[in-house]
Amino acid sequence: MDANETADRVLVFDTTLRDGEQAPGASMNFGQKLQVARALASLGVDVMEVGFPVASPGDFQAVETIARQVEGPVIALRPDIDAALKALAPAPRHRVHVFLATSPIHREHKLRMTPAEVVRVATGAIEYARERCQDVEFSAEDAARTELDFLTEVVERAIEAGATTINIPDTVGYAMPAQFGGIIRHLREHVRGIDGVVLSVHCHDDLGMAVANSLSALEAGARQVECTINGIGERAGNCSLEEVVMALRTRHDLFGLRTGVRTQQLCSVSRVVAGATGFHVARNKAVVGQNAFAHESGIHQHGMISHAQTYEVMRPEDVGFKSTNLVLGKHSGRHALTARLRDLGYQLEPEQVDKVFEELKRLADKKKEIYDGDLDALLVHLFQNGTSRRWQLASLNAVSGTGTPPSAAVSLLTRDGRKLDEAATGDGPVDAVFKCIERITGVKARLRDYTVENVTAGEDAQGEVVVVVEHEGRTYRGRGLSTDIVLASAEAYLEVVNRIAAGRLQRKTPPEPEPEVVCGAV
Numbered sequence: 281m282d283a284n285e286t287a288d289r290v291l292v293f294d295t296t297l298r299d300g301e302q303a304p305g306a307s308m309n310f311g312q313k314l315q316v317a318r319a320l321a322s323l324g325v326d327v328m329e330v331g332f333p334v335a336s337p338g339d340f341q342a343v344e345t346i347a348r349q350v351e352g353p354v355i356a357l358r359p360d361i362d363a364a365l366k367a368l369a370p371a372p373r374h375r376v377h378v379f380l381a382t383s384p385i386h387r388e389h390k391l392r393m394t395p396a397e398v399v400r401v402a403t404g405a406i407e408y409a410r411e412r413c414q415d416v417e418f419s420a421e422d423a424a425r426t427e428l429d430f431l432t433e434v435v436e437r438a439i440e441a442g443a444t445t446i447n448i449p450d451t452v453g454y455a456m457p458a459q460f461g462g463i464i465r466h467l468r469e470h471v472r473g474i475d476g477v478v479l480s481v482h483c484h485d486d487l488g489m490a491v492a493n494s495l496s497a498l499e500a501g502a503r504q505v506e507c508t509i510n511g512i513g514e515r516a517g518n519c520s521l522e523e524v525v526m527a528l529r530t531r532h533d534l535f536g537l538r539t540g541v542r543t544q545q546l547c548s549v550s551r552v553v554a555g556a557t558g559f560h561v562a563r564n565k566a567v568v569g570q571n572a573f574a575h576e577s578g579i580h581q582h583g584m585i586s587h588a589q590t591y592e593v594m595r596p597e598d599v600g601f602k603s604t605n606l607v608l609g610k611h612s613g614r615h616a617l618t619a620r621l622r623d624l625g626y627q628l629e630p631e632q633v634d635k636v637f638e639e640l641k642r643l644a645d646k647k648k649e650i651y652d653g654d655l656d657a658l659l660v661h662l663f664q665n666g667t668s669r670r671w672q673l674a675s676l677n678a679v680s681g682t683g684t685p686p687s688a689a690v691s692l693l694t695r696d697g698r699k700l701d702e703a704a705t706g707d708g709p710v711d712a713v714f715k716c717i718e719r720i721t722g723v724k725a726r727l728r729d730y731t732v733e734n735v736t737a738g739e740d741a742q743g744e745v746v747v748v749v750e751h752e753g754r755t756y757r758g759r760g761l762s763t764d765i766v767l768a769s770a771e772a773y774l775e776v777v778n779r780i781a782a783g784r785l786q787r788k789t790p791p792e793p794e795p796e797v798v799c800g801a802v
């Protein structure tokens with residue numbers, strides 16, 4: 281028997297690049313997706329879901345590149361089945377993920393199908409996929425709100441049709457731990473052939489139960505858990521990979537289960553994903569938050585010094601948490617940088633390290649000490665700038681003060697080298713800059729959120745500006761980085777405007793054919 285198939289082995293199915301990326305504003309570009317995929321492979325996840333190949337030609341290319349370059353995990357993809365198989369062809373091990381809603385509310389209001397039709401469509405898609413791929417996962421979307429008898433029937437028919445993994449999602453985060461574990465137990469007791477497939481769960485966190493529900497299901501016999509790094513995902517997010525993995529490890533006495541995850545890399549992968557998506561991790565986040573291992577109160581500190589386990593159930597080094605924040609400076613060499621990047625979880629090509637090194641030297645002229653946070657930020661912006669941009673900032677002057685209205689003058693450079701200028705007044709210098717950019721580019725977007733955050737400590741710290749805007753019903757997020765926050769704001773807004781313009785171009789290409797069985801997302 282394969283070492284991965286013993287009864288106590290839980291398969292970790294990561295969906296950061298699909299469900300995680302579906303979180304409003306979390307979209308990643310090609311370079312960022314590849315970075316995350318590499319970090320996940322090195323973390324040791326068993327299956328990695330990488331997106332929808334039909335979402336756009338860019339997505340297709342990203343999936344295909346990951347399938348070709350990233351070794352280790354099974355690469356899974358959702359249908360359109362034919363497009364999925366085409367994009368996945370270069371991956372040595374790949375899986376097609378077929379899904380259809382089964383709950384009464386979805387059957388009646390979304391699918392307008394009878395129970396019998398749901399069974400027919402689901403089994404048809406599974407059979408079609410199975411004829412072309414050995415590894416087929418079926419998800420009964422909104423399973424947690426499906427009548428138990430009907431769910432039992434659907435799962436049995438899906439297994440007969442050839443599904444090799446059966447996934448039971450709590451799509452809307454409605455279940456409670458004991459009840460959800462009960463569903464899994466019921467299926468194991470009543471579905472013919474259930475022992476021949478992997479039983480999986482996929483829980484959302486709308487009521488804060490995603491990790492608890494997943495653990496309850498594993499206790500009841502599920503052996504695959506679908507999760508994301510930092511718990512990102514639609515709405516309140518998914519089951520957090522680092523939490524479920526560390527719960528199984530720390531309470532092995534209770535669960536008796538194990539995963540193949542190299543837990544020492546959890547913190548570094550968490551940073552890579554936070555950097556790529558722009559979703560900062562809360563300081564008090566379990567396992568990977570900055571304060572997860574910090575102790576302020578005197579009594580706690582005293583206890584910690586006598587014996588760490590008085591107040592810690594995990595060792596910081598087991599999740600790769602490092603209290604030391606190695607500082608690089610003007611005189612640090614390429615070697616020190618390469619080592620630090622590797623420690624932080626980044627796997628870069630030599631020419632990418634060269635670029636980071638160049639940027640680092642430039643930054644070291646403005647700033648004495650370079651912290652890990654500076655490196656994270658540099659990398660994010662480097663990958664962003666790798667994408668083709670229609671407009672670039674050529675120059676910027678902003679004036680603010682008492683007695684004069686805030687104003688700005690901005691010059692943008694177009695891709696064909698033309699320089700366009702505009703000047704404006706505004707409520708503040710940042711507002712004036714945004715107005716200039718709007719006038720030059722003709723892209724009008726509604727600002728929904730604007731935040732400035734120091735990426736590291738100190739008076740000369742770099743500020744990272746994040747802007748979130750809405751444009752024609754879509755949310756876009758842009759980031760800018762500089763020791764000057766007006767400049768960082770301009771970069772962030774320009775990134776958003778470039779994304780909107782790129783999206784417009786993309787949508788002008790003819791629409792992809794409707795996928796056969798894409799009826800939502802679990």
Ligand SMILES: [Zn+2]
Pocket residue numbers: 299451482484513514518801802
């Ligand atoms: Zn989901």
